[in-house]
């Protein structure tokens with residue numbers, strides 16, 4: 001009797017697929033989805049190895065990166081025919097992103113509905129935080145600078161009229 005494998009990731013309970021939730025098998029033969037392994041790796045203090053959350057065994061990462069871990073071919077064979085070709089994914093650990101690198105040539109219409117990047121969290125450290133705040137300040141300044149002149153003129157006129165009206169109301173109320 002052949003047992004059907006678990007078609008859900010044991011960490012996130014999502015259905016395995018051929019994009020970000022590709023079933024990846026560790027050396028201990030436990031299988032998890034690529035997204036969960038990427039999330040664990042981003043938070044890990046040992047970026048070169050993955051510790052299995054079930055049995056704690058270590059699996060060294062391939063030189064070419066996390067997405068090059070072996071696919072679980074048994075799980076894949078139970079997925080729908082449209083998911084038999086696995087997407088080529090790039091893992092950018094510093095940015096905490098999974099990105100679709102190449103769509104398989106046989107990809108069906110599904111391609112349009114698949115997002116091209118996935119956030120898997122930020123690596124530990126404050127650099128990311130600081131960078132983000134700086135970015136927000138810069139973008140606010142850019143918005144003001146890019147504002148068309150007529151729009152800025154109208155806005156300042158509105159402000160001036162408001163101030164004058166307020167003064168008039170205060171004066172008339174005093175009398």
Ligand SMILES: [Zn+2]
Pocket residue numbers: 009010011012013014032033034035036037
């Ligand atoms: Zn998962």
Ligand SMILES: [Zn+2]
Pocket residue numbers: 026028029030052053054055056057
């Ligand atoms: Zn394991």
